[in-house]
Amino acid sequence: MKKIGFTTSIPVEIIFASGNVPVDLNNIFITSKNPGKYIELAENTGFPRSTCAWIKGIYSAILDKNEIDTIVGVVEGDCSNTKALIEVLELQGIRSIPFSYPISRDYTLLGNEIKKLCSIFKVEAKDIISIKKELDEIRKNLVYLDELTWKEDKASGFENHLWQVSSSDFEGDFKSFREKLKEKINEVEKRSKLKENVRLGYIGVPPINSDIYDFVETIGARVVFNEVQRQFTMAAGINNEDIVEVYRMFTYPYSLSGRLEDIKREIDVRKIDGIIHYTQSFCFRGIEDIVIRKELDVPILTLEGDRPGELDARSKLRIESFVDMITP
Amino acid sequence: MKIVGIDLGSRSVKIVLFEDNKITFNKVLDTALFYREYCKSIDGRINIDFDKLELGGIERIVGTGYGRNNVNIINAKIIVELKAHTLGAMWQTGLKDFILLDIGGQDSKVISVKNCKMIDMILNDKCAASCGRYLENMSTVLGISIDTLEKYYEAPVELSSTCAVFGESELIGRISEGYPLEQLAAGVNYSLFLRIKPMLERFKSETLVMAGGVAGNEALMYFIKNETCFKEVIVVEKSQLNGAIGCCVYGMNS
Numbered sequence: 001m002k003k004i005g006f007t008t009s010i011p012v013e014i015i016f017a018s019g020n021v022p023v024d025l026n027n028i029f030i031t032s033k034n035p036g037k038y039i040e041l042a043e044n045t046g047f048p049r050s051t052c053a054w055i056k057g058i059y060s061a062i063l064d065k066n067e068i069d070t071i072v073g074v075v076e077g078d079c080s081n082t083k084a085l086i087e088v089l090e091l092q093g094i095r096s097i098p099f100s101y102p103i104s105r106d107y108t109l110l111g112n113e114i115k116k117l118c119s120i121f122k123v124e125a126k127d128i129i130s131i132k133k134e135l136d137e138i139r140k141n142l143v144y145l146d147e148l149t150w151k152e153d154k155a156s157g158f159e160n161h162l163w164q165v166s167s168s169d170f171e172g173d174f175k176s177f178r179e180k181l182k183e184k185i186n187e188v189e190k191r192s193k194l195k196e197n198v199r200l201g202y203i204g205v206p207p208i209n210s211d212i213y214d215f216v217e218t219i220g221a222r223v224v225f226n227e228v229q230r231q232f233t234m235a236a237g238i239n240n241e242d243i244v245e246v247y248r249m250f251t252y253p254y255s256l257s258g259r260l261e262d263i264k265r266e267i268d269v270r271k272i273d274g275i276i277h278y279t280q281s282f283c284f285r286g287i288e289d290i291v292i293r294k295e296l297d298v299p300i301l302t303l304e305g306d307r308p309g310e311l312d313a314r315s316k317l318r319i320e321s322f323v324d325m326i327t328p
Numbered sequence: 329m330k331i332v333g334i335d336l337g338s339r340s341v342k343i344v345l346f347e348d349n350k351i352t353f354n355k356v357l358d359t360a361l362f363y364r365e366y367c368k369s370i371d372g373r374i375n376i377d378f379d380k381l382e383l384g385g386i387e388r389i390v391g392t393g394y395g396r397n398n399v400n401i402i403n404a405k406i407i408v409e410l411k412a413h414t415l416g417a418m419w420q421t422g423l424k425d426f427i428l429l430d431i432g433g434q435d436s437k438v439i440s441v442k443n444c445k446m447i448d449m450i451l452n453d454k455c456a457a458s459c460g461r462y463l464e465n466m467s468t469v470l471g472i473s474i475d476t477l478e479k480y481y482e483a484p485v486e487l488s489s490t491c492a493v494f495g496e497s498e499l500i501g502r503i504s505e506g507y508p509l510e511q512l513a514a515g516v517n518y519s520l521f522l523r524i525k526p527m528l529e530r531f532k533s534e535t536l537v538m539a540g541g542v543a544g545n546e547a548l549m550y551f552i553k554n555e556t557c558f559k560e561v562i563v564v565e566k567s568q569l570n571g572a573i574g575c576c577v578y579g580m581n582s
Contacts, residue, residue, distance in 0.1 A: 299448070313394065318451060321410040325446050 005071035008078040009168045017131045018121035024169040029057035035308035055081040070095045077101025077253025101253035111244045138178045142233045150224040150270040153193045157223030158213035164229035201225035204278040208305045221323045274299040274326045281306040333575030336393030339433045346576035375402045390575035414446045416574030420564040426535040431542035433460040438527045457492035458523035460541045466516040477513045481547035485515035517547035535560045543567035
């Protein structure tokens with residue numbers, strides 16, 4: 001049993017079914033004691049100043065932890081920096097298995113990628129189905145926690161973010177995750193309803209400054225929808241045994257139109273007053289802002305994050321002004 | 329009612345006193361001096377000595393500045409900076425629908441105002457090359473005052489550096505190539521315009537109101553009128569005091 005890292009959500013069922021421990025490399029970077037140090041280390045190695053902090057953080061986290069010698073690098077559907085990352089990792093003796101979400105969402109192409117992973121990790125379809133059944137039970141609870149956020153108004157934006165984003169690897173131990181989630185749900189259910197003046201949706205990649213959630217709650221707002229984190233839960237594929245179809249329904253790696261359809265529906269259902277569109281500095285997804293602004297009918301704040309740590313004064317100024325602007 | 333509006337900027341503090349919807353006092357002080365001479369820190373909050381400022385009988389204090397968390401004045405209502413600037417521009421122009429362009433020393437903002445309400449905004453406070461600091465540095469390189477610099481707009485030399493610091497080297501290069509001062513100055517103004525242009529392009533409107541330290545830049549106004557959709561460009565009368573005025577307006581209406 002060994003740790004298998006990955007650069008963004010992949011069919012985690014395959015890793016669990018192979019008897020290994022999946023590790024979402026973004027999570028180990030961002031929850032480390034000193035994520036800023038990881039950025040510095042990568043820049044000293046030669047990663048340009050003007051590239052995404054997540055890639056730099058992932059690189060340093062892998063080398064620092066020294067417990068991961070194999071990773072799955074998603075080279076299509078997330079970020080093309082990953083292509084270069086895996087080549088740099090090869091220099092360090094880290095085995096990198098490329099995985100692609102085809103932009104066409106073609107069933108056969110995605111199916112081939114999944115078959116390739118199954119073959120490498122020596123996993124059969126029946127093993128995947130069996131593991132998926134267990135993960136789906138946890139995913140149902142994640143959907144419930146999400147409802148506790150937007151429907152029952154009891155869970156905070158940060159809780160909604162953290163539990164959903166952690167479902168990419170279920171913290172490497174889904175049984176333990178399952179129990180911890182049940183306890184959290186019990187705790188949240190007992191609360192009285194939260195009241196806020198402004199209901200926000202957060203779209204785009206998860207924030208590099210996760211105190212954004214608590215910050216908006218100090219100024220009368222609350223995030224009731226986390227687009228990509230919710231996508232990581234594969235909620236749309238619960239009870240579906242066709243693993244290829246499940247990962248085709250995952251909106252994040254494919255076109256913007258699929259994401260926008262999801263976002264528009266949730267804005268409506270969750271009665272969202274405004275959207276924070278978060279992009280990482282130097283990320284191509286900043287360009288998508290042009291389309292997003294045209295397509296969504298609610299006020300949008302485009303927020304660009306760079307280094308890990310607490311929200312800086314620039315970001316706070318923007319968020320405060322935006323919330324002030326849309327407060328009825 | 330005597331209302332004091334305070335705009336705590338990074339370089340200067342602007343103070344305005346309103347009585348019966350009129351400005352009866354205003355003062356601009358260097359920020360460091362203001363903190364040293366007129367403020368005391370009490371439990372992490374700022375206590376301002378209004379008597380020393382010769383401002384007595386204040387009934388209401390409204391403040392703003394860079395980031396609400398940095399403006400912690402005792403007995404004051406703090407409002408978001410963008411709101412202060414919007415209210416100031418509305419009061420100074422009497423307009424209800426306009427786009428506000430505020431270029432300060434270290435940041436620039438564009439705010440869309442419809443029916444007296446702020447409905448959208450875009451800020452740049454990462455790039456010094458689209459702010460007043462850029463003009464200050466470049467006018468120093470040219471050996472002229474900013475007042476002189478801002479008059480020139482014809483046949484601008486190309487200055488393409490992304491960075492304000494490297495822009496200085498590029499300007500020196502242009503000087504060595506023998507370009508006349510007028511074209512060099514025009515080039516500086518035009519390069520500033522090109523950096524704020526994408527922010528302006530986002531908002532389609534007829535009327536642009538300019539405030540902030542760079543508001544009176546004639547060259548900038550020329551480029552805006554000729555290269556954007558804005559037909560009318562109005563500069564508020566008291567551009568530097570705009571934020572502090574907006575604070576007073578807020579204090580009056582709340």
